[in-house]
Amino acid sequence: MRLVLILLLLGVYGCSRDSATGIDVADALGGVPETGFARAMEPRTFSFPEDHYSHPDYRNEWWYLTGQLEDENGARFGYQLTFFRIALAPKATVRDSAWATRQLWMAHAALSDIDAQEHRHEQRFARAALGLAGQSRSPFRVWLEDWTLVGGEDGEFPWTLEVESDDFSLALTLTPERAPVLQGKDGLSQKSAEAGNASYYYSITRLETAGELRSGDLIHAVDGRSWLDREWSTSALGDDQIGWDWFSLQLSSGADLMLYRLRERAGGTDPHSAGSILSADDRRIGLGAGDFELDALRWWTSPDGARYPVAWRLRVPGEELDLRVEALLDDQEMRTSVSYWEGAVGVWPFAGGESIGRGYLEMTGY
Numbered sequence: 001m002r003l004v005l006i007l008l009l010l011g012v013y014g015c016s017r018d019s020a021t022g023i024d025v026a027d028a029l030g031g032v033p034e035t036g037f038a039r040a041m042e043p044r045t046f047s048f049p050e051d052h053y054s055h056p057d058y059r060n061e062w063w064y065l066t067g068q069l070e071d072e073n074g075a076r077f078g079y080q081l082t083f084f085r086i087a088l089a090p091k092a093t094v095r096d097s098a099w100a101t102r103q104l105w106m107a108h109a110a111l112s113d114i115d116a117q118e119h120r121h122e123q124r125f126a127r128a129a130l131g132l133a134g135q136s137r138s139p140f141r142v143w144l145e146d147w148t149l150v151g152g153e154d155g156e157f158p159w160t161l162e163v164e165s166d167d168f169s170l171a172l173t174l175t176p177e178r179a180p181v182l183q184g185k186d187g188l189s190q191k192s193a194e195a196g197n198a199s200y201y202y203s204i205t206r207l208e209t210a211g212e213l214r215s216g217d218l219i220h221a222v223d224g225r226s227w228l229d230r231e232w233s234t235s236a237l238g239d240d241q242i243g244w245d246w247f248s249l250q251l252s253s254g255a256d257l258m259l260y261r262l263r264e265r266a267g268g269t270d271p272h273s274a275g276s277i278l279s280a281d282d283r284r285i286g287l288g289a290g291d292f293e294l295d296a297l298r299w300w301t302s303p304d305g306a307r308y309p310v311a312w313r314l315r316v317p318g319e320e321l322d323l324r325v326e327a328l329l330d331d332q333e334m335r336t337s338v339s340y341w342e343g344a345v346g347v348w349p350f351a352g353g354e355s356i357g358r359g360y361l362e363m364t365g366y
Helices: 005-011 025-029
Strands: 061-073 077-086 103-113 118-127 133-136 141-146 147-150 159-164 169-176 188-190 196-216 217-233 241-251 256-264 274-276 285-288 291-301 307-316 320-329 334-335 341-348 357-363
Touching: 025 320, 061 169, 061 196, 061 341, 061 357, 077 141, 077 196, 077 334, 077 341, 103 141, 103 196, 103 341, 118 141, 118 334, 133 169, 133 196, 141 307, 169 217, 196 256, 217 241, 241 307, 241 320, 241 341, 291 320, 307 357, 320 357
Parallel strands: none
Antiparallel strands: 061 077, 061 217, 077 103, 103 118, 133 141, 141 147, 147 159, 159 169, 169 196, 188 196, 196 217, 241 256, 241 357, 256 274, 274 285, 291 307, 307 320, 320 341, 334 341, 341 357
């Protein structure tokens, strides 16, 4: 469901700002700012590795990676790396200038050191000019300055990611354990009632992950699993939607669960909330808003005053799932141009017992 961070670019480059967050999330994602962009109107045929590449006819696009890792001593970490592309106009510039571009890029990276109970994050912005940021072929590459996601000559895996910042670094190799799964209706993920308020959306729900990370001054050799989300769209939210709660969970049974609850301004759950379960034998089970239930169990208040539910009861009665999903570190708030919560979570049976999974949770609009 990853919609939130493109809002940062929209805010920095021209949207009106409110005093609390800098951006009104729903306003930024609603409607179409200029005619000429393509819109997600109906299902399409997906092709891989072609759809790993950029789709510049659409206004917004992202490559979104999250994962949980451990070192040989059992120290636990969560990470996020996201590249966002946003087009300011539907047609390419014709100005004779090395600075001329209609594309802007943003990247977010974060590392949650679970045992140390520390969360580090950084954001970057760049224009798609002078080689500062972009997405290229042969080899497949997404980059913003020296933060990179690189694959093979034709986009094939394994992919490698590299992030370097003052407080942390990541150098990881990603190899899929499962094929891409199309979300929504054959990859068309409808987010509100208006035609075109949708994205094209696929996930790779399990990628074997190994490499090295630095947390503060300490370097760790790590392995674990990651999750890739890919979406592109031009508009998504309706006027009555204010935010969302998005879950990506890898269960020890071999099943993977993605779902998002779109929240209405009046406090209810929007009927376009949805999700899916990918069973251990690769059957996709689609979920509508009426197929799952979410109840907040525990809240955490950030230093800036936002109050986030960091423990949940998640039920999918039709699949006999009754889960407790809880943050492994309460303060995983991304205090960037817009504050939101994105972090590593554990999964347990609601009735009690040993851990049965892990994943990531994103919360906006709080």
